[in-house]
Amino acid sequence: MPMPSALAAAGLHVLCAASRYPKNDSGLIMEKVALDMAAWIRDARENEGYEKVVLVGWSGGGSLSLFYGAQAESPTVAQTPAGDPVDLKAAHLPRPDGIIFIAAHLSRAETLTEWLDPSVLDERNPDKRDRELDIYAEDCPYKPPFSAEFVSRFREAQRARNARITGWCLETLSELGKRGGAERERAFVVQRTMCDVRWIDAAVDPNGRRPNWCYLGDPRTVNVAPVGLARYSSLRSWLSQWSFTHSNAKGSVNAGRIKATPVLQIENMADDAVPASHNPLISENLATRDKEYVRIAGATHYYVNQPEQLRQCIDTILDWSRRHGVTA
Numbered sequence: 001m002p003m004p005s006a007l008a009a010a011g012l013h014v015l016c017a018a019s020r021y022p023k024n025d026s027g028l029i030m031e032k033v034a035l036d037m038a039a040w041i042r043d044a045r046e047n048e049g050y051e052k053v054v055l056v057g058w059s060g061g062g063s064l065s066l067f068y069g070a071q072a073e074s075p076t077v078a079q080t081p082a083g084d085p086v087d088l089k090a091a092h093l094p095r096p097d098g099i100i101f102i103a104a105h106l107s108r109a110e111t112l113t114e115w116l117d118p119s120v121l122d123e124r125n126p127d128k129r130d131r132e133l134d135i136y137a138e139d140c141p142y143k144p145p146f147s148a149e150f151v152s153r154f155r156e157a158q159r160a161r162n163a164r165i166t167g168w169c170l171e172t173l174s175e176l177g178k179r180g181g182a183e184r185e186r187a188f189v190v191q192r193t194m195c196d197v198r199w200i201d202a203a204v205d206p207n208g209r210r211p212n213w214c215y216l217g218d219p220r221t222v223n224v225a226p227v228g229l230a231r232y233s234s235l236r237s238w239l240s241q242w243s244f245t246h247s248n249a250k251g252s253v254n255a256g257r258i259k260a261t262p263v264l265q266i267e268n269m270a271d272d273a274v275p276a277s278h279n280p281l282i283s284e285n286l287a288t289r290d291k292e293y294v295r296i297a298g299a300t301h302y303y304v305n306q307p308e309q310l311r312q313c314i315d316t317i318l319d320w321s322r323r324h325g326v327t328a
Helices: 002-009 030-046 060-073 108-115 148-179 235-242 251-255 278-285 307-323
Strands: 054-058 098-102 187-189 232-234 263-268 291-296
Touching: 002 054, 002 307, 030 060, 030 235, 054 060, 060 098, 060 251, 098 307, 108 148, 108 235, 148 235, 232 235, 251 278, 263 278, 263 307, 278 291, 291 307
Parallel strands: 054 098, 098 263, 263 291
Antiparallel strands: 187 232
């Protein structure tokens, strides 16, 4: 990952804070990750002696930082979307001294929903598909450039698929609870999770990204590959991480709850992962008056072979940090 080493090379003290779910998010609960982040901040201050701690959220870490920052300022969560007790209101999460939001999306739930293949009609049989929404298929009647009406229909179908999976998770948890016994959780596979009109139609949510490409490669291949986003999940994790209607970590809502923490927001203008519409929504909803928004022309998600854009990002962070008194 480009950020930690680049920040450290610039002379900043960098702590890469892993959660209790290292390299495996199939069972991840966002509310518990917030508790883990609180533990790292307390350790940095109380044991390592740091006076200032700033959350640098790159990519998915950005929406996590917004969720944490919102719950640290004005906690609202006492349980997970599955109803399990994780009381962030009673946890007294230590507030960060700032949040730096780099090439980051609204949330896992909102991003996945915009990438879910809406043509899938049966989660148990992904070959059963609505051909009119199967935009990667040669026989799909709709081709780029897509009309606004088709994009609207496509997005509605994506949200409907997310809602169907969410409903199944809730029903299954309820049934397992009624049965009693040891089985209280269940794992499952979500097929085809990298299907988005913007990948093959550059006029949809335009920025400087490479057409017919995403940050993991050819989106047609990634859509069915085993490494796809949210490919493996569990009932509780889906509700906490990926559910469009139930996740507590949705970006715009949490941005509106951050009223006192300074925020630096950096958007990469050729990002091939984060949708171009996400950062403006975050900026619009941030309630804090101390917010800055910087756009880096030509920058992709990972800054691959882009030393100038990476340098601009690091220089922006150093300048902001000095002006906010969080570095010497």
